[in-house]
Amino acid sequence: MLLLGDPVGHSLSAAFQNAGFEAAGIAAVYQPRQVSAADLPQVLDEIRRDPDVLGANITIPHKITVASLLDGLGPDAQQLGAVNTLSHRGQVLVGWNTDRTGFAQALEDAGYDPRRRAALVLGAGGAARAVVDVLRSTASRVWVAARNLEQARRLCRDLNVEAGGPTPFGSLKLVVGRVDLIVNATPVGLDGHSLVFPADWLNADHFVFDLLYNPPLTPLVRAARDHGARAVNGLAMLLYQGLASFEIWTGRPAPEAAMRAALERAVLGSAAP
Ligand code: NAP
Numbered sequence: 001m002l003l004l005g006d007p008v009g010h011s012l013s014a015a016f017q018n019a020g021f022e023a024a025g026i027a028a029v030y031q032p033r034q035v036s037a038a039d040l041p042q043v044l045d046e047i048r049r050d051p052d053v054l055g056a057n058i059t060i061p062h063k064i065t066v067a068s069l070l071d072g073l074g075p076d077a078q079q080l081g082a083v084n085t086l087s088h089r090g091q092v093l094v095g096w097n098t099d100r101t102g103f104a105q106a107l108e109d110a111g112y113d114p115r116r117r118a119a120l121v122l123g124a125g126g127a128a129r130a131v132v133d134v135l136r137s138t139a140s141r142v143w144v145a146a147r148n149l150e151q152a153r154r155l156c157r158d159l160n161v162e163a164g165g166p167t168p169f170g171s172l173k174l175v176v177g178r179v180d181l182i183v184n185a186t187p188v189g190l191d192g193h194s195l196v197f198p199a200d201w202l203n204a205d206h207f208v209f210d211l212l213y214n215p216p217l218t219p220l221v222r223a224a225r226d227h228g229a230r231a232v233n234g235l236a237m238l239l240y241q242g243l244a245s246f247e248i249w250t251g252r253p254a255p256e257a258a259m260r261a262a263l264e265r266a267v268l269g270s271a272a273p
Contacts, residue, residue: 001030001249004043004066005059008032010190010214012266013057013242019262020246023255028054037065044069048091055249056086057242058095060187063126070095080133081158082126085245096248099130102241103211107134110232112181112207114139118164120179122196123186124151127211129159131183136161143167143175169196176201182224184210189219196220204228213238216267239263 003013009032017030035043040062047053058066063082067073070083076097077083083095107114119139121128124146132155135142141164146152152166167175176182176197188196189212202208208224208231216233224231239260246254 001028001054002047002056003030003032003059004035004040004056005032005062006034006036007190008034008059011059012214012238012263012270015266015269016239016242016259016263017246020242020255020259023258024250024252026250026252028249035062037061040066041069044093047086047088048093053088055088055245057245058084058086058126060127061125063099064129067095076100080129082129084126084130084241085248087248096245097130098241098244098248099127099237100133101244102237102239103131103209104134105240106232106234106236107209109236110207110209110230112209112230114181116140117180117207118178119143119181119183120145120167120175121183121185122146122188123184124148124155124166125185128183128185129155131185131211132156132161133159135181135183136163139164139181141179143179145169145172145175172197173201180205180207182206182208184208184212184218184220187212190214193219195223199223199227202227202229207231210234211237213267214270216270235263235267 014030021028071092072094074096077095084099085096087094118141119135120143143164144152145167149168206229210218210220211234212218213233213235221231243254
């Protein structure tokens with residue numbers, strides 16, 4: 001099993017997927033592989049020809065572009081126009097989306113009910129599509145902010161966002177002041193210190209969900225808590241999307257306890273000085 005993305009160094013997927021294979025007695029190995037956008041078509045062809053590769057996860061920045069390079073799409077991937085999981089049978093590559101269920105379960109685990117709440121999603125890439133699709137049917141409004149406004153417009157059009165819509169980065173201060181839930185679906189913060197907007201725009205009425213999880217105390221989670229807001233990182237989403245990917249690849253129930261424990265160990269390891 002492969003993880004295809006650029007970058008992939010921050011990912012903790014290998015640690016818990018390999019623990020899952022071991023616990024289920026499946027002789028498979030999960031390996032991250034850094035792949036540029038230019039090399040992606042060729043790497044997919046290599047996978048098609050290699051019967052030993054049973055599947056892959058797809059991460060930043062390929063989740064949208066990969067959809068048009070595959071032989072078929074599962075229902076969620078088709079609807080979202082974004083793929084985070086590939087399955088490989090014969091010479092056929094099928095794309096799936098497990099980010100959607102991962103985000104929905106993680107939000108529920110966090111005890112946050114988005115009904116009658118207004119939400120702001122930062123970013124309009126592959127992961128944002130999964131997040132927006134969950135929120136458009138639950139939250140009262142969903143605003144999507146992207147530095148490339150056309151990308152946010154396309155997302156809102158494709159997913160039929162009716163209440164809320166695309167908003168330019170230039171209006172962020174106003175929108176942040178009016179929403180209850182803020183979801184970061186950009187890589188901003190992977191460097192351990194950057195934020196999309198100034199920390200003092202946050203207040204105790206906000207709930208913040210950062211899709212980033214490494215470092216575990218992400219800059220946005222730290223800023224939110226410093227301003228009295230509740231905040232969670234993307235670790236639970238990572239686990240839940242990974243359990244669903246495991247089941248697609250193997251056709252077997254994922255050994256959740258072993259995978260959760262391995263992820264917790266990996267987080268402690270990544271947070272160690
Ligand atoms: P993606 O498809 O490449 O989308 C990234 C989005 O962020 C794009 O809209 C991009 O805009 C925007 N962006 C990038 N750099 C930015 C910056 N400096 N300032 C403002 N906006 C910026 O990536 P993705 O697959 O959606 O993933 C997004 C992040 O979520 C990644 O860090 C990924 O690791 C994380 N993620 C976590 C989980 C989880 O399970 N916890 C699941 C999925 C994703 P441009 O197109 O203009 O660059």
